[in-house]
Amino acid sequence: MEIQRLINTGWIKEIPISNLIKHTFSVLDGRDSDLAVIRKSLKNGNVLISVADKGYANVFLCAKCRNLALCDCGGKLQIKEKATAPICKLCDSQSKNWKCKYCLADRPYVIAKGMDRTAEEIGKAFPGVEVLISNSEHVVQLREGEVKIVISTRGAEPVSNYAGLILLDGEKMYNQPYLRAEELTRQNWFGLISRVVADGDIYLSLLNNHPLVQDVIRNERKSQELLNQREAAKLTPFYRVCVISGETKAVNEFANNLQKLATFLIVGPSEVSKNQSELIIKTTLETSSNLVELIDEVTRLQSIKGRDIFDFRFDPYDL
Ligand SMILES: [Zn+2]
Ligand SMILES: [Zn+2]
The missing domain is CATH 3.30.70 (Alpha-Beta Plaits)
Structure with missing residues (x-):
């Protein structure tokens, strides 16, 4: 945003880059699902899946009555790793043998998936392909000649060229309650797109009419709209x-x-x-x-x- 303002004032001169690399884009309300894009891309090389959160089940409900799983202290329960007891986000205490407080059922229904859960689902959908997990605690590295699926949180993506890119959790990342949420999502997505090989496939988990989707398709890296919003709200960089x-x-x-x-x-x-x-x-x-x-x-x-x-x-x- 800061740099864009300086371009607008003429203080920095922008040199347009010719974009010769073509990609095929799929969107949330489009014809191809994320799994279809992964399947197609795996024929040509590695696939990177970008997600918002670590963990397994970051928020879950009772599978039977759909009430939120809460700790005695009122905090939300989360399951950090598969087959481990839920832990309270607030007080850190474990709920071994969790049962729903309302109907006493014991099956969780996950509404906020973490990357481990996504990895489990992708692994089931693509048996025979190794699924790697990359996050701030452990950034994986890819060797040449292997075809893998990498699931990564922001900033932990292994440096490599990808045949396919699946950008999940778009709504969530774009709408986080921080000033720079939109800006950082844009920056991250455009950065990852530049690692996709020519004719590679990209899936965006946003609706086709979303401003970010439209900008990605037109390769418009700046957002005048966001900048206008900042000015109207009397915020940085104005x-x-x-x-x-x-x-x-x-x-x-x-x-x-x-x-x-x-x-x-x-x-x-x-x-x-x-x-x-x-x-x-x-x-x-x-x-x-x-x-x-x-x-x-x-x-x-x-x-x-x-x-x-x-x-x-x-x-x-x-x-
Ligand atoms: Zn229940
Ligand atoms: Zn608690």
Whole structure:
């Protein structure tokens, strides 16, 4: 986004790259399923499957009554590895011999699949092809001359050329509640697409009319729409942002004083945990030196008083 803004202002000159490599794309509502694309691609080489999450069953329901599987503490249960007892996401306690709290049935129904579960399903669908799992804990490497299916989380994809690319969990990755979710999904997907050989097959788990699908098909790596949204929302790269956190009382007081100044845009304060609040201050690029001076001043006062009242994050990468 930052670079795109600089291209738009003319500060960086964009050199168009001629894209001679052609791929065949399939989408969620298209004719070919992900399995069909894998089957076709395996005839020509390795297949990479990109997924959002590690684990096996990250959220599951009771298979009989479809109630959510919860721990006694109210936390969601997850199954980290196949054939292991569910573990609570919040308190980490194990639920051996899990039974549904409502109907006492004991069969889980998985609604948020992790990569291990995907691997199990793919393995069943393609017996005889080795399925490898690559994630932040262990990045696998591919040797030449072997045909394999690799299932990987973002950033752990083995460097190789692929005959087929299956981009799963599109909705989930694109809609995560972080500022840069769309941007990072775009970046990741375009990066992976560049590793697919000429005439290779690519499956996108989004509907055909999704803006990202349309951009991928047109090989349009920039998104003016996302950039416009950022500008309208007064966010980076058009505004500079400082997140201030500290004790609720102190943050509230600070926010009141800032409001009187009326120099900056203020969002919050909002309570993030017990007695801890967060305040977001925004300013245009042109007036951002005022914000830097203000933060400098507060930090100076803090060091004179010898205690840290606030924590500052200036232009945090994500919000
Ligand atoms: Zn039940
Ligand atoms: Zn618990």
